[in-house]
Amino acid sequence: ETGVTQSPTHLIKTRGQQVTLRCSSQSGHNTVSWYQQALGQGPQFIFQYYREEENGRGNFPPRFSGLQFPNYSSELNVNALELDDSALYLCASSLGSDNEQFFGPGTRLTVL
């Protein structure tokens, strides 16, 4: 096990709602990255937080936002949910921004 945990494991929401996903990083890691993985695709980078600051962002709209806490855990918030937001959301922790990343088990979000 990587020591990276995510909650909840599954979530069902309806269009227009808001959702918050949580991630606890591996002990000693100061960087958390969030990914969206649709079925049959590779993970798509949403953003990364390094020591509580956003350190890079992929091609996702502003309704995807996040933050990192002093203990390096992190949240991903998605507003105004759309059907296409249905996916597996993965967080990964690392020591620094360009080292090996270790993934949590993911949160499977279904938007109806």
Add this chain to the structure above:
Amino acid sequence: RKEVEQDPGPFNVPEGATVAFNCTYSNSASQSFFWYRQDCRKEPKLLMSVYSSGNEDGRFTAQLNRASQYISLLIRDSKLSDSATYLCVVAGRGGSYIPTFGRGTSLIVHP
């Protein structure tokens, strides 16, 4: 052209076979390269980092070819348990760090 491209497969091989996957990338400034393994409906797990000099871990060998902008993964003596999707990851500096995953290559090892 996609930033990171992989043949989705599936590669269907018998136990004991040797199989190789390639992953091409478009950003010549890329600095970090990794191979991950992902089992069905599970999270990706780090398989190995890819260094300029190449690296080997048991039956797995990874190589980097900067001139042609691709990385490769070689699996020798395939086991049934090697069946999974193999994802390559490319990341670079020069601004923000944005790791890019390929869509993965599916490997099926059969008896």
